[in-house]
Amino acid sequence: MNEVNRNVLLEEITKAVFEELQKQQLITINDWKNKYVPISVSARHIHLEQEHVDILFGKGYQLTKYRDISQPGQYACNETVTIKGPRGMIENVRVLYPIRKQTQVEVAESDARRLGIHPPVRESGDLKGSAPITVIGPKGVVNLEEGCIIADRHIHMTPEDAKRFGVKNGQKVSVEISGPKGGIMHNVTIRVKDTYALDMHIDVDDANAFGLKGNEFGKIIP
């Protein structure tokens, strides 16, 4: 068994055992409960406002569910769009439900380079002065003057989670990652809401740089 397969196997075993322990409510080790968060990798995606659904997919079009994502009530849609910048375009960018007040495109820096755009690192929803981008759907095109960002690293959690971790909504924490390309991510935003499920979201560049597949845990450093 080579080094890579061994690591993959170890990760899978660790995850399975952890999930089983969670099910059986056997995890009492404070270090886990009070410090570690599961990590998910967010690929590039788009949140749409109603007007833009109408333009891109046709008036009155209803988005359809592809699969659930980690946050309750949100899902990835079957619908995708193409995004375009001055240098290039990227196809098959997944639309995420629900509808938002303002269309928001989330990319990684590697995507931004392909597109030839310079999106700022921002919290979701903070779009003022963010990068312009063109969105192309099967029925129409939307030229956004602003709306494209590199999403900040963030952790969704409930008020109970926040209490346990000793953190507050909006607080910036650091998160430590183990492994051969391990390290610490700074400027990770805590997002607290009753309806959230505990999950840290990073982009594909972070995942690749830190050697993460999206089934690992990170350690919160307040």
Added chain:
Amino acid sequence: MNEVNRNVLLEEITKAVFEELQKQQLITINDWKNKYVPISVSARHIHLEQEHVDILFGKGYQLTKYRDISQPGQYACNETVTIKGPRGMIENVRVLYPIRKQTQVEVAESDARRLGIHPPVRESGDLKGSAPITVIGPKGVVNLEEGCIIADRHIHMTPEDAKRFGVKNGQKVSVEISGPKGGIMHNVTIRVKDTYALDMHIDVDDANAFGLKGNEFGKIIP
């Protein structure tokens, strides 16, 4: 002036001022001299053994210089190859001079995913059991049973630099990066040699994840 332009301008000014201070030998702030290292981003590339130069480019072919790189005596060649894995191929992979004892392909995790291979994170030259890969040149093809790695993060320096930083050859240090996607990279290998120039080398995934263009400085944390 928007946020991005402001950051780019600030970086450029900081770099220019720092270089001028170095020229004038005016930098006496210990924090800079004893802790900070310049960072370069290594794109995917290949080091070739002589036999493979002969196969890929023709018997007796001499590699030609494209441009110097940060380490004295080493340079990027005009010659490029295509690398191929089970899932895909990547063209225009730069050959680096000088000739090595064993051919070595260095990619980032994002490249590895495109190719469909699983290279380990390794120090340069440590190729035993590393990933297989196919290399295609204008005159021939080489199927490597091993030779492809994700290069470890590392810092080249002279013995004088090592003394000043208080580190030793082979030591693993951490390096802190500032900025909105800042953080700390662990497992950064110190490489000491008389002929080295002080420079930290990271791959493209690290650069994208930490928001680095390759003209910044990192802070060594022993």
